[in-house]
Amino acid sequence: xxxxxxxxxxxxxxxxxxxxxxxxxxxxxxxxxxxxxxxxxxxxxxxxxxxxxxxxxxxxxxxxxxxxxxxxxxxxxxxxxxxxxxxxxxxxxxxxxxxxxxxxxxxxxxxxxxxxxxxxxxxxxxxxxxxxxxxxxxxxxxxxxxxxxxxxxxxxxxxxxxxxxxxxxxxxxxxxxxxxxxxxxxxxxxxxxxxxxxxxxxxxxxxxxxxxxxxxxxxxxxxxxxxxxxxxxxxxxxxxxxxxxxxxxxxxxxxxxxxxxxxxxxxxxxxxxxxxxxxxxxxxxxxxxxxxxxxxxxxxxxxxxxxxxxxxxxxxxxxxxxxxxxxxxxxxxxxxxxxxxxxxxxxxxxxxxxxxxxxxxxxxxxxxxxxxxxxxxxxxxxxxxxxxxxxxxxxxxxxxxxxxxxxxxxxxxxxxxxxxxxxxxxxx
Numbered sequence: 001x002x003x004x005x006x007x008x009x010x011x012x013x014x015x016x017x018x019x020x021x022x023x024x025x026x027x028x029x030x031x032x033x034x035x036x037x038x039x040x041x042x043x044x045x046x047x048x049x050x051x052x053x054x055x056x057x058x059x060x061x062x063x064x065x066x067x068x069x070x071x072x073x074x075x076x077x078x079x080x081x082x083x084x085x086x087x088x089x090x091x092x093x094x095x096x097x098x099x100x101x102x103x104x105x106x107x108x109x110x111x112x113x114x115x116x117x118x119x120x121x122x123x124x125x126x127x128x129x130x131x132x133x134x135x136x137x138x139x140x141x142x143x144x145x146x147x148x149x150x151x152x153x154x155x156x157x158x159x160x161x162x163x164x165x166x167x168x169x170x171x172x173x174x175x176x177x178x179x180x181x182x183x184x185x186x187x188x189x190x191x192x193x194x195x196x197x198x199x200x201x202x203x204x205x206x207x208x209x210x211x212x213x214x215x216x217x218x219x220x221x222x223x224x225x226x227x228x229x230x231x232x233x234x235x236x237x238x239x240x241x242x243x244x245x246x247x248x249x250x251x252x253x254x255x256x257x258x259x260x261x262x263x264x265x266x267x268x269x270x271x272x273x274x275x276x277x278x279x280x281x282x283x284x285x286x287x288x289x290x291x292x293x294x295x296x297x298x299x300x301x302x303x304x305x306x307x308x309x310x311x312x313x314x315x316x317x318x319x320x321x322x323x324x325x326x327x328x329x330x331x332x333x334x335x336x337x338x339x340x341x342x343x344x345x346x347x348x349x350x351x352x353x354x355x356x357x358x359x360x361x362x363x364x365x366x367x368x369x370x371x372x373x374x375x376x377x378x379x380x381x382x383x384x385x386x387x388x389x390x391x392x393x394x395x396x397x398x399x400x401x402x403x404x405x406x407x408x409x410x411x412x413x414x415x416x417x418x419x420x421x422x423x424x425x426x427x428x
Contacts, residue, residue, distance in 0.1 A: 069365060070418040076389065100254045107247040108399045114240035115407030118427040119378075121233035126298070128226035135219035142212045149205040240427070244402055248283075251399065282334040286404055289330070291322040302352030302375035309349055309377055318348035321377035324405075324426035328380065331404040338396060344384030346422070350374035378426045380406075387422035389414050394421055 292310035299308060310325035312318045314332035319325065332343040350358075355369040373379035385393030401407065405428050412420040 070412075070420050071389075076414050076419050078390075096257065100250075100257050104247070104250045104254050104399055107243070107250045108402060111240065111243040111247045111402035112398065112407045113410070114236060114243050115402050115405070115427040116409055116425075117236045118233065118240050119407070119409075119425055121229070121236045122427070125226065125229040125233045128222065128229040132219065132222035132226045135215060135222045139212070139215045139219050142208060142215055146205070146208045146212050149201065149208050152201050152205070237428075240402075247399075248403055251403070282330045282337075283403060285330040285333070286327050289326050291326060293322055295322075300352075301370045301372070302350065302355050304349065304375075304377055312345070312348065314342045315345045315348070318345055318380075319377065320348050320380070320426070323428060324378055327405045327426060327428075331401060331406060334400065334404070335396065339393065341384065344382060344386070345380055346383050347374060347381040348379075349377040373425055380424055380426075381420075381422045382424060383422065389419075389421045397424065 293307060295308045297308065299305070304321075306319075308321075309319040310322045312320065312325055312332075313329045314336075315328075320328060328343070335341075335343050350372060352369055352375060355367065355372060355375055359366040359369050369375075381387075382397070385391040386397055388394060397406075398408065401424060406424050406426050408421075408424055409416070411417050412423045414421075
C-alpha cells in the first residue's frame with residue numbers, strides 16, 4: 001500500500017486533468033459485457049485499494065459475460081472528486097512530477113481519441129466495402145440476366161432472318177383474318193402468343209439493360225466511397241501512430257525523471273519505480289510475436305469460428321482476433337511488470353448465441369445481438385481496479401494502453417453518456 005502512494009497521486013492528477021473535461025459523447029447501441037464487481041454498486045469508495053488489494057476481489061470468471069449498468073453520475077462524481085482532492089497533494093509534494101504526469105495524461109488522451117477515430121474509420125471502411133461487394137454482386141447477377149436476354153433476342157433476330165422480316169406482320173394479319181372457331185383460331189392464338197412473347201422479351205431486355213446501367217453506377221459510387229473511407233482510415237491511423245510515438249517519448253521522460261528523484265521519493269516513503277511504469281520492450285512483441293493463425297477473413301458479428309480467433313495467453317479462457325490477442329498479451333505483460341499481476345479480464349469475444357442469451361435475460365442493458373464489438377473480437381472488459389476511474393490501475397491503462405493499440409471509447413469515459421471504465425477496445 002505504501003509503495004503505491006505516489007502512484008495513486010499521479011493517477012489522481014492525470015484523471016482529474018483529463019476525465020473531468022471529457023465531453024459527453026453518445027454511446028453506440030452496443031453496450032458490452034461488464035464485470036460483476038463492487039464498483040457497479042459502490043459509492044464513493046468504489047474502486048479504492050485496500051489492504052486486500054482492489055475492490056473487486058471476486059473471481060472475475062464467475063460473472064464473465066454478464067451485463068451491468070454503467071456507473072451512475074454520483075459514482076463518477078465521487079471517483080473524480082477523490083482524484084481531484086489528491087491533485088493538490090501531488091503538486092505540493094513534487095510539482096515537477098505533477099507537471100510530467102499532466103503532460104503524459106494529455107498526450108495519452110490525444111492518443112486515445114485518435115485510436116477511437118481509427119476504430120470508427122475502420123468500421124466505416126468495412127461498411128463501405130460491404131456495400132461495394134453487394135453492388136458488385138447485384139451487377140454480376142444482372143449482367144448474367146442481360147446476357148441471357150440478349151441471347152433470346154439474338155435467337156428471335158435469327159428466326160426473323162430465316163423466316164423473313166415480315167413474320168410478325170403476317171402473324172398479326174393472320175389473327176385478323178382467321179376470326180374465331182376451329183383449328184384456324186387455335187393457330188391464330190398461338191401466333192398471337194408468339195408475337196406478344198417476343199415483344200415481352202424485347203421489353204424485358206430493355207428493362208434489364210436499364211437496371212444494369214443503374215447498378216453499375218451505384219457500384220462505381222460504392223467503390224469511390226470505399227476508397228475514400230480507406231484513405232480516411234489510413235490518414236487517422238498515421239496520425240494515431242504519430243501521437244503514440246510522442247506519448248511513448250513522454251513515458252520515457254517521466255520514468256527518467258522518476259529515476260532521478262528516486263532518493264527523494266524514498267525519503268517520502270514511495271517506491272519511485274512504480275510511477276508510470278511500463279516495460280517498453282514489451283511493445284516489440286505487438287509486432288514480432290507470431291500470430292496463432294494467419295486466417296484473416298472477416299465474419300459476421302458473433303459468428304467468428306475458433307480457427308479465426310486466438311486464446312489469450314495471459315487470460316486463459318478468453319479469445320480475441322489474432323492481432324488483438326497478441327497486443328493484449330503484450331499489454332498484460334507490461335502491466336504485470338508494473339503492478340505484479342496480469343490484467344484482470346471478465347469478458348472478451350462473445351458469440352451471437354451468448355449475445356442473444358444476455359439480451360433475453362437483461363434486455364435493458366444488453367446490446368442488440370449482432371452489434372456488440374465483443375462479437376467482433378475487438379473489445380474487452382477489465383477488472384482488478386481498472387473498473388474504477390479513481391485508481392492507479394485505470395491511470396496506467398490510460399497512459400499506456402494506446403501504446404499497444406487499445407483505447408477507451410469516449411462514450412465509456414467519465415464524461416461520456418455511458419460511463420464504463422472497464423470497457424476497452426482494440427484499434428490496431
